[in-house]
Amino acid sequence: MAIGYLGPEGTFTHAAARELCPGTELVALATQAQAIAQVEDGTIDGAVVPVDNTVNGVVLPTWDSLLLTTESRIVADVLVPVTFNAYALDADVAPEVVASHPHALAQCARYVGSLGVPSRVTSSTAEACASLAPGEVAIAAPVCAELYPVATIATEVEDGAGAITQFGLVTRDDVRPTTERWTTVFAALPERNAPGSLAALLGPLSALGCNLENIVARPVRDSVDYVFLLFVADLDADREAAALESLGARCSGLSVLGRLAATKPSGPDGASGVPVRLASVGS
Numbered sequence: 001m002a003i004g005y006l007g008p009e010g011t012f013t014h015a016a017a018r019e020l021c022p023g024t025e026l027v028a029l030a031t032q033a034q035a036i037a038q039v040e041d042g043t044i045d046g047a048v049v050p051v052d053n054t055v056n057g058v059v060l061p062t063w064d065s066l067l068l069t070t071e072s073r074i075v076a077d078v079l080v081p082v083t084f085n086a087y088a089l090d091a092d093v094a095p096e097v098v099a100s101h102p103h104a105l106a107q108c109a110r111y112v113g114s115l116g117v118p119s120r121v122t123s124s125t126a127e128a129c130a131s132l133a134p135g136e137v138a139i140a141a142p143v144c145a146e147l148y149p150v151a152t153i154a155t156e157v158e159d160g161a162g163a164i165t166q167f168g169l170v171t172r173d174d175v176r177p178t179t180e181r182w183t184t185v186f187a188a189l190p191e192r193n194a195p196g197s198l199a200a201l202l203g204p205l206s207a208l209g210c211n212l213e214n215i216v217a218r219p220v221r222d223s224v225d226y227v228f229l230l231f232v233a234d235l236d237a238d239r240e241a242a243a244l245e246s247l248g249a250r251c252s253g254l255s256v257l258g259r260l261a262a263t264k265p266s267g268p269d270g271a272s273g274v275p276v277r278l279a280s281v282g283s
């Protein structure tokens with residue numbers, strides 16, 4: 001059993017993979033696109049990928065990669081609190097460049113701006129530490145202080161405390177999480193050439209008592225069409241079946257990209273999925 005993750009060691013995805021798949025062989029890969037493609041073609045048994053972040057929203061490269069698959073879907077998930085430190089090879093560094101994953105640079109925009117130097121985008125936060133050059137500052141997880149030969153020059157450099165990233169386990173098995181309630185992610189291609197086709201697709205969901213929590217439009221490759229990612233929350237099995245039937249009758253293509261547990265333990269205060277997101281937005 002081998003599970004891929006966005007490497008190298010010390011990424012937030014690595015932490016999520018250890019939580020979701022304890023005792024399993026973990027394989028470091030360069031991108032989540034590569035990880036999902038390797039699940040799809042059977043090279044690996046599963047992959048852990050970021051799906052949503054309380055600051056940056058849905059993680060588009062993950063969903064765009066899932067849209068290219070036919071067998072793979074998200075079968076389990078976990079929330080990981082995200083906090084960043086700044087590292088350099090030398091504690092007395094005069095910063096010339098700041099390096100990290102684009103999501104990390106965005107979540108630490110104030111600190112990054114205060115350095116007043118150009119950014120170097122890396123494939124992950126830990127990769128910034130692994131490839132750190134003299135004169136560079138890397139932004140990465142606290143655990144990187146133990147994994148890489150770096151000096152910590154600042155801690156908790158994120159703009160706002162309490163950010164959380166949700167990670168999903170992608171496999172080819174259609175195994176539901178052991179919960180009664182979950183958010184199902186449907187990819188639906190409505191019949192677009194008629195006025196009101198999107199409203200016709202979505203309207204019946206409310207009559208079925210389904211909570212449409214989020215909707216994201218993504219372009220369909222090699223076409224002028226868009227596919228809509230529908231995050232429908234608080235579904236039990238019956239309601240999910242009814243939602244599938246209703247959507248299927250009103251669109252030209254439909255697939256289930258995965259199920260995310262609506263309520264799960266995690267976060268420093270033991271708070272749960274959706275309520276955490278709402279609480280952090282409101283506070």
Ligand SMILES: O=C(O)C(=O)C[C@]1(C(=O)O)C=C[C@@H](O)C=C1
Nearest residue numbers: 011012013050101103124125165
């Ligand atoms: O670079 C990492 O450490 C990752 O696991 C990726 C990732 C992301 O894609 O959002 C995960 C969590 C953080 O929000 C920053 C980066």
